[in-house]
Amino acid sequence: xxxxxxxxxxxxxxxxxxxxxxxxxxxxxxxxxxxxxxxxxxxxxxxxxxxxxxxxxxxxxxxxxxxxxxxxxxxxxxxxxxxxxxxxxxxxxxxxxxxxxxxxxxxxxxxxxxxxxxxxxxxxxxxxxxxxxxxxxxxxxxxxxxxxxxxxxxxxxxxxxxxxxxxxxxxxxxxxxxxxxxxxxxxxxxxxxxxxxxxxxxxxxxxxxxxxxxxxxxxxxxxxxxxxxxxxxxxxxxxxxxxxxxxxxxxxxxxxxxxxxxxxxxxxxxxxxxxxxxxxxxxxxxxxxxxxxxxxxxxxxxxxxxxxxxxxxxxxxxxxxxxxxxxxxxxxxxxxxxxxxxxxxxxxxxxxxxxxxxxxxxxxxxxxxxxxxxxxxxxxxxxxxxxxxxxxxxxxxxxxxxxxxxxxxxxxxxxxxxxxxxxxxxxxxxxxxxxxxxxxxxxxxxxxxxx
Amino acid sequence: xxxxxxxxxxxxxxxxxxxxxxxxxxxxxxxxxxxxxxxxxxxxxxxxxxxxxxxxxxxxxxxxxxxxxxxxxxxxxxxxxxxxxxxxxxxxxxxxxxxxxxxxxxxxxxxxxxxxxxxxxxxxxxxxxxxxxxxxxxxxxxxxxxxxxxxxxxxxxxxxxxxxxxxxxxxxxxxxxxxxxxxxxxxxxxxxxxxxxxxxxxxxxxxxxxxxxxxxxxxxxxxxxxxxxxxxxxxxxxxxxxxxxxxxxxxxxxxxxxxxxxxxxxxxxxxxxxxxxxxxxxxxxxxxxxxxxxxxxxxxxxxxxxxxxxxxxxxxxxxxxxxxxxxxxxxxxxxxxxx
Numbered sequence: 001x002x003x004x005x006x007x008x009x010x011x012x013x014x015x016x017x018x019x020x021x022x023x024x025x026x027x028x029x030x031x032x033x034x035x036x037x038x039x040x041x042x043x044x045x046x047x048x049x050x051x052x053x054x055x056x057x058x059x060x061x062x063x064x065x066x067x068x069x070x071x072x073x074x075x076x077x078x079x080x081x082x083x084x085x086x087x088x089x090x091x092x093x094x095x096x097x098x099x100x101x102x103x104x105x106x107x108x109x110x111x112x113x114x115x116x117x118x119x120x121x122x123x124x125x126x127x128x129x130x131x132x133x134x135x136x137x138x139x140x141x142x143x144x145x146x147x148x149x150x151x152x153x154x155x156x157x158x159x160x161x162x163x164x165x166x167x168x169x170x171x172x173x174x175x176x177x178x179x180x181x182x183x184x185x186x187x188x189x190x191x192x193x194x195x196x197x198x199x200x201x202x203x204x205x206x207x208x209x210x211x212x213x214x215x216x217x218x219x220x221x222x223x224x225x226x227x228x229x230x231x232x233x234x235x236x237x238x239x240x241x242x243x244x245x246x247x248x249x250x251x252x253x254x255x256x257x258x259x260x261x262x263x264x265x266x267x268x269x270x271x272x273x274x275x276x277x278x279x280x281x282x283x284x285x286x287x288x289x290x291x292x293x294x295x296x297x298x299x300x301x302x303x304x305x306x307x308x309x310x311x312x313x314x315x316x317x318x319x320x321x322x323x324x325x326x327x328x329x330x331x332x333x334x335x336x337x338x339x340x341x342x343x344x345x346x347x348x349x350x351x352x353x354x355x356x357x358x359x360x361x362x363x364x365x366x367x368x369x370x371x372x373x374x375x376x377x378x379x380x381x382x383x384x385x386x387x388x389x390x391x392x393x394x395x396x397x398x399x400x401x402x403x404x405x406x407x408x409x410x411x412x413x414x415x416x417x418x419x420x421x422x423x424x425x426x427x428x429x430x431x432x433x434x435x436x437x438x439x440x441x442x443x444x445x446x447x448x449x450x451x
Numbered sequence: 452x453x454x455x456x457x458x459x460x461x462x463x464x465x466x467x468x469x470x471x472x473x474x475x476x477x478x479x480x481x482x483x484x485x486x487x488x489x490x491x492x493x494x495x496x497x498x499x500x501x502x503x504x505x506x507x508x509x510x511x512x513x514x515x516x517x518x519x520x521x522x523x524x525x526x527x528x529x530x531x532x533x534x535x536x537x538x539x540x541x542x543x544x545x546x547x548x549x550x551x552x553x554x555x556x557x558x559x560x561x562x563x564x565x566x567x568x569x570x571x572x573x574x575x576x577x578x579x580x581x582x583x584x585x586x587x588x589x590x591x592x593x594x595x596x597x598x599x600x601x602x603x604x605x606x607x608x609x610x611x612x613x614x615x616x617x618x619x620x621x622x623x624x625x626x627x628x629x630x631x632x633x634x635x636x637x638x639x640x641x642x643x644x645x646x647x648x649x650x651x652x653x654x655x656x657x658x659x660x661x662x663x664x665x666x667x668x669x670x671x672x673x674x675x676x677x678x679x680x681x682x683x684x685x686x687x688x689x690x691x692x693x694x695x696x697x698x699x700x701x702x703x704x705x706x707x708x709x710x711x712x713x714x715x716x717x718x719x720x721x722x723x724x725x726x727x728x729x730x731x732x733x734x735x736x737x738x739x740x741x742x743x744x745x746x747x748x749x750x751x752x753x754x755x756x757x758x759x760x761x762x763x764x765x766x767x768x769x770x771x772x773x774x775x776x777x778x779x780x781x782x783x784x785x786x787x788x789x790x
Contacts, residue, residue, distance in 0.1 A: 194735040194787045197764035198742075292782035295716055350724070414782055 028163055029155040036238050037154055037163075041170050042229050043103065043147050047140040048174025049181070050110070050222050052283070054079050054133065055305060056182030057215070058402070059287040063190055063298075064211045065126050069288065069417070073406035076284055078130040080276075080398035082137035083144075087393050090145035099153065100238045102146025107230040110139025114223025121212045124205075129215075136219075139226075145392075172313045179309055181218040183302025187287075189214050190298055255383040264440055265387055268376025271431035272394035275368045277401030278339065278424035282361045283308060284402050285409070285417060289358050292414035293350050304355060308362040315366035328371045329435040336429030339364030343422035350415045358418065361425075368428060375435055397424075490751035491521045492744055493543035493551040495536050499526040502715060502790025503736050504554060507578060510740035511552065520748045523548055533557040537564040543573075550574040550747025552740070558583040558630075574750050576757055578739040581630060590746070590757040592739045594765060596634035596712075597641075599732040602767050602776070603710040604642020606730045607681050609773040610708050616680050618643075621672045622655030623665055623684040623693055632660075632685050635712055639683045653679055658689040665692025673700050684711040687718040687731065694727050714768060716788035723768055724781050730769035733784055738763040 029037045054075060062072035094102040113136025120128035151167045152160045191207040199207060259265050286305045290296040296304070322331055342364065345357035373391055380387045401420060409417035494511045496504035508524060515522035523546060525539035533556050541564065543551055551573055555561045558580060565575050565587050577588045585591060611618050620643070625632025636655075640646060653676045656668030665684065669692060673679060677700070684690035690711040697707055704726050711718065714733025722728040746757040767776065768784035 192737065192741075192787075193783070194737050194764065195741060197735060197766060198738055198762065291786045293785065295720070295785045295788055350720070 027155060028159050028166070033154050033238075036233075036236055037151070037167075039229060039233050039236070040103070040147055040151055040154075041167050042225075043107065043143055044167050045170040045174030045177070046222065046225055046229065047110070047143055048171040048176075049178035050114075050136060050140060050174075051079070051178065052175040052309065053178035053182050053218055053222070055280075055283045056179060056186060056287065056302060057133075058284045059291070059301075060182070060186055060190065060211075060215060061126060061129065062288070063193065064208060064215075067126065069285075069406035069409040069414075070403055071126070071406070073284065073402040074126075074130060075133060076280055076402040077399045078134045079137040080280065080395055082134045083141040084393055084396040084399060086138045086141035087145060087389065087395075090142040091389065093142060094146050094149065099146050099150035100233070102142055103150060104230060104234055106139045106141070106143025106146055107226050107233070108139065110136050110143060111223045111226040111230065113137070113139055114219045114226065117216050117219040117223075121209075121216045124208055124212065132219075172309065172316075176306065176309050176313070178218075179302065179306045181221075183306055185218055186214045187302045188299030192298075255386045258383055259380070259387055259390065262380070264378070264435060264438070265376050265380065265390075267431050267434060268372055269390050269394050271428050272369070272372045272376070272391050273397035274401075274424040274427045275365070275372055275397070276395050277397030278361075278421040278428070279365050279368075280398035281401050281405045281421045281424070282343075282358065282365065282418075285405060285414065286358055288409070289346065289414050289418070290355055292409075294352055294355050296355070304359055308359045311359065312362040312366050315363045319367035323367065323371070327436075328367075329375055329432045331367060332371050332375070333429055333432035333436065335364040335367055336425050336432055339425035340422050340429065343418045343425060346418040347415055347422065354415060361421065364425065372428070372431070379440060487519050487748075487752060489519050489521060490550075490748050491523065491546065491548045492747045492751070493523040493525070493539070493546075493548040494740070494744075495525045495527075495539045495543075495551065495553045497527050497530050497536075497554050497556050498532070501530075503579075503713075506736040506789035507552075507554070507740040510737040511744050514741045514744040515748075518745060518748050520744060522744070527556050529556075531556050533560045536561055540564045540568050544568045544571050548573060549751035550576070552576050552578050552743040552747065553588075554578045555580050555582055562587040574747055574756055576743045576747065578743060579736070590759055590761065592743050592746075592761040592763055594734040595762045596631045597638040598762070599712045599734065599765050600635035600638020600640075601642035602638075602732045602765060603683070603712065603730055604639040604644075606642075606767060606769065606773060606776045606778070607639075607683070607708050607710050608643045609776050610729060610771070611681060613773055614708075616708075618651045618681050619676055619679045620645075620649075620652045620681045620683065621669065621679045621693075622652060623658050623668055623682065623689045624655055625685040626657050626659050635685050636683075639710075658685065658692065660686045660688050662688045662692040662695075665689035666696045667692070669693040669696035670699075673697075680707055682707060682709045684709065687711045687713040687715055687722070687728070690718065690722065690728055690731075694722065714766075714784060714788055715790040716785070717790060719768060719781065719784040719788045723770060723784060726770055729771060730767055730778065731784075733766050733768045733779075733787065735764045735787065736789055 058072045058075050061067065061075060062069065090102060090106070093105055113132055113134070116132035116135055117129070120132045147167075148164065151164050155163050190211050196204060196207060283305060286308055287301045290301040290304045291298065319331065339361050342357040342361045346354045346361075348354070349357065376391060377384055377387050401424060405417045405420040408420055492515065494508060496507060498504060499508070504526070512522055514520070523543050525535065525543070527533075527535040536553065536556055540551060540553070549572070551568060553561070553565070553575060555577060559582075562582055562584070565582065569575055569589070575588045577591045577593070579593050581591050581593065582588050622636065624636050645651060654672050656671060658664040658668050665688065669682070673696060682693050682697070684693050690709060693709060697709070708729050709727065710730050711728055712732045712734070714731055718728060718731055719733075723731055742761055742763065750756045766783065767778040768781060769778050770781045772778045
């Protein structure tokens, strides 16, 4: 396809008198960037697959290394801890070298992380896997931080939201592929626990090697895909517009002070922290609930997590429609309360009903991230960019809450562990109720209490 | 300003895609099937409605599928149906089975049919229940029932000490002359550190492993001494009956230490998890099936014949662990239960 110059197209349209210019629907991407856009879409799918394969790994490592739920939850601590740690460096890379460099750095680092599973599998220890996951997640953090604005910059502003939504729609597609890889390749082929009861130490060692080789396969596959995308993007000319450099120093300090004094924003960051925590907790321990509480065989347990993600995907579309009818925080409060209720059913109904309730939590989670994001950023004006960065860092909830749930599970069982997402979602509900009951000025940021 | 990209990357991209795709398939490829030659193995269980034997059959089918084994199956109509098992042995031998797994309904009456199969070159492994004599089969793969009794005996003793109670023991046994029941009984006494006739034993009843008889037997023993605080049950069906009798007598779960053997899903989820049964020794019918199919397939392919006794494993499952007695949490029991 011939690539044209966006500058020429814009010049042609501006030459016509305003009254005679026909209304044209904005193109999705600038001419000549379709292939580049498709490559970025692949990035969204790839990091969805890697992120949600990690949810399966929590239970897998627990079985392979015969460890506690707390220990196995360190997988999520490593993964989301990397996301949190690399958020700011990623932004700096984009600012200094541009979005394409950021995407390539992210892809490359993530691929290295995937390849680090090779030595980790050979060492037969848990810690090297945590390191590999940290590196993988570090790369994906840089990738995500770069890819989102890169997609926005790939076409006219009028179609930016549509373009970003289309790209992001492939993230849950990748997420489902990731879980499916775990459900098909890893879980059904793990050495049965009962078999290990009568194994000699040498047999146990061989079983561990076999099981870890199952984990290696999907991550090598992800690494291969990332390398391929890296090569294709690297070979492609993709100049990017320079990022606007905002005023440093005093402007940034002023923004931080203003943001901190804004309760809707401050509480929004906290709500996002607990929302991400609830989401990662709910998905990380769905398989354990299925196995420990209901006794679902390992080969079938993964499908319940798959069902959670599909429910999340479908619910997101439904919520998008409902958000056009209802006030967002009203819906947020309702979904938060629903999530609390379903979590408590999971705690007290220690059977298939409880398991279905755990799966159903995904319905309540589906609208939370973008809704809290939008509500917290509303009215921030020039401080929106800093505010958005703070909200992204709330991903730390995904690192800190799962080990807490793991500890609760170790003390009181897998069912009672779901008290943790219940509490998290109750706090999200509180934020929604706070927003419903308090007033704030729209448009530009106004410090609360100011004249 | 966006610039025109170079054309030569357009030809390179599809080639790289093809190479990566092949590599990805190679990496993700799980070896399907098996290079070993196909062999035929038979499985004969007592009856198909018992969850214990259902687990054996399901695991045998899975293992056979993974190991390129053609599995022939048969089941008796009841726990004492020897005739069907005899016919199945002959039929499977005629159909080319090189090895047969069997859970004997009658430990003595099945022996002539087994010996006939072995004379025809078929290896036979008894699962769960030994033949009489033991040498009638190549090997026995079963739970060590004495060890099971010992494990729950040790637990009951340690729990009684921890709770500072003076033991008054009720023994709910299987039936006279049945080996597995006797072994569990003897094992419990050893684990607890007492002998038959000890003054701490209030009495013993035979339950045939049935819930109704377990309940009736427990009621009779409670009538003899309402202060019974430790209950040994030979299996979980009997334990369900004992629990019902204790509840009817107004005894709380905390006041009685109830122990059993089996590890079925109903017992683990509905009795051990809420603390009605304090501990149960979980056995693994899947190990009997898995190891049995693998051993017979190996022998059929020229490997060593199975011999001797394979202990197919036990774990004590409890929600209240006690010091000095190794155990696993209820979650482990749920993940590995059967039925």
